[in-house]
Amino acid sequence: MKTSLFDLFKVGVGPSSSHTMGPMRAARRFVVGLAESGTLERTGRVCAELFGSLALTGHGHGTDRAVLLGLSGEEPSTIDPESIGPKLGEIHSSHSILLASSKRVSFCEETDLVFHRDRMYPEGAKTQHPNGMRFSAFSPDGALLASEVYFSIGGGFIVSDAEGAGNATAMTTATLPFPFRSAAELLQMAAEKGLSIWDLMLENEAALRPREEVRSGILHIWSVMQDCIERGMKTEGILPGGLNVRRRAPRLAARLREKGSVDPLAPLDWVTVYAMAVNEENAAGGRVVTAPTNGAAGVVPAVARYYCDFVPGADEEGILRYFLTSAAIGVLYKENASISGAEVGCQGEVGVACSMAAGGLVAAMKGTNGQIEHAAEIAMEHNLGMTCDPIGGLVQIPCIERNAMASVKAVHACRIALHESEQHKVSLDQVIKTMYLTGLDMQSRYKETSLAGLALNVIEC
Structure with a gap:
């Protein structure tokens, strides 16, 4: 690690x-x-x-x-x-x-x-x-x-x-109490020490800086994300770049507020709004948090906001569990595969963000380590092969909606994992390896070049 x-x-x-x-x-x-x-x-x-x-x-x-x-x-x-x-x-x-x-x-x-x-x-x-x-x-x-x-x-x-x-990073495993290189190693180490994944991750972070600094740092990140969501839900207008893409999050939010809680699927609609709000801010060059990238910046905050707004008993400790756990999952992708769309396609950006958010939500809801690993695996399994073909080289189409879709998918992956036993056929390590090999096999023109896919077949106007 x-x-x-x-x-x-x-x-x-x-x-x-x-x-x-x-x-x-x-x-x-x-x-x-x-x-x-x-x-x-x-x-x-x-x-x-x-x-x-x-x-x-x-x-x-x-x-x-x-x-x-x-x-x-x-x-x-x-x-x-x-x-x-x-x-x-x-x-x-x-x-x-x-x-x-x-x-x-x-x-x-x-x-x-x-x-x-x-x-x-x-x-x-x-x-x-x-x-x-x-x-x-x-x-x-x-x-x-x-x-x-x-x-x-x-x-x-x-x-x-x-x-x-x-x-690319300066951390050394020698300074950490629980260094891990794979999901299997992470789960085994946590089981041997009787720790949850978030507790283990907290111990590693606390070896690098005071424990309270870790907590306050996470809460600061969450605060910046929340500010981004709020700005995105209020700011109207056309996104820069020439595609004339109109911001949709403010109008969607207004409609949902008018409808109230009549629609049983309203929570998922709000997840969509949160994700689009962040990525519209990102497309406009606003202040965002990499999660793990800017192109995928909407997924982790959207699912965290879903937890706060719609999960009974949600609290600050749950948010800390969420970010510590999602970071542990992100580390596995960063160090064993890639989070670069130019290297492995959008499966390495939005796919990884979806996996991080799914596992993090299980942790926030006090699921087991096995359920966390299962949710993260499910989320990536259904993002495999996703290309990165932004129209006009802009982080707008399909990027903004893609974050919304992945956010909802992360919630579903969490729910599937929580309702299943911890036994499943495909491991997180296997799906991470598959994602990386799939990305290497993908033609370069489908990896953030705007030379194929939607970028080639949709006329810019």
């Missing part, structure tokens, strides 16, 4: 964790490296090159904007969404960037931000991931001073080519 709950659940901005948050963090890291090496003062120009999926869907995902903001020193977790427009406007009008707020250099977006749509990987790179980017710094007379290749590997995680994709 190398991944913390706070690695999976990160506060940031939309529309994409791998195409917006990751490139922003990589650009900032490059500039910080220039400053630390003493190269920044000698820099007169910087250049950014995007490859693979970043190049093919970068404009729709806001990668160009993210790179400029990252070079300016902005961080996804702290940037004010309201400041993005003015900052980008200043860069465009001045044809320069104030690197990390300390050194102004020339920057022409037409020549210094290059989209290599015909090249999957940066030449010479040892790491093979379809979200590659190269940053270069030049002296005023054009001499190359520094160059670094980074990869955005899903969920906002980044690695340099020198590090390789296996070193």
